[in-house]
Amino acid sequence: MSNAPAEEIPAEEIDLTEANEVIDKYLTLPGNLMPVLQGIQDAYGYVPKPTIDLVAERLNVYPSQIYGVLTFYAQFHLKPRGRYIIRVCVGTACHVQGAERITETFFGRLGIGHAETTADLRYTFEKVACLGACGMAPLAMVNDDTFGKMTVQKVDEIIETYNARPMK
Ligand code: FES
Structure with a gap:
């Protein structure tokens, strides 16, 4: 039975394999930031912080730009969500x-x-x-x-x- 709020998952426990696969899929397409973030959220149920760093590095965008998108659109979540x-x-x-x-x-x-x-x-x-x-x-x-x-x-x-x- 559930009886306590979820803790943040430690960054080192986030497996980036699926995030890399999503990025691979959209890497060469223009305007790929939104589909990449959506794909990551679909894979993890939210957008974990280590994936933001990964996206920033691989798409060559500033993390602040990514946070701007994530906080502007209500569909994105920065914390784990329940089923x-x-x-x-x-x-x-x-x-x-x-x-x-x-x-x-x-x-x-x-x-x-x-x-x-x-x-x-x-x-x-x-x-x-x-x-x-x-x-x-x-x-x-x-x-x-x-x-x-x-x-x-x-x-x-x-x-x-x-x-x-x-x-x-
Ligand atoms: S106040 Fe309208 S559905 Fe609750």
Whole structure:
């Protein structure tokens, strides 16, 4: 059972083989920075720091330029992410219907807070703004699955369901 946030993976433990393969694939193409970073994120689930240094060296760009791209586009992540992304809406309608209690229950069950990932990399938790289904408030999502009229009991059912799902 997950009960602590994930630690940063030490740089020396990052295997750069896949990052090198991604770079090899795009090396001679113009405008290759975005596809290279996207390919690295697809391979690792995020963009580890050692891969940024590698990209800078092999594509001959400044690391600051790479960080600029990574922080500008919300699709990129600089920390490991969970296999299952739990999002709880804290928009007005969901707030009024008890989103805080749902959020706190997830925190308690998973041992992580907002924008954190469990040590086993199964879950990342995020509070989000209105998801556009206020009639189902309070609302939660796990990846693309939506759960309306959330209760504490449903939190437990969700965790039980996704604990039984594969990690790949
Ligand atoms: S406020 Fe939660 S879905 Fe709109």
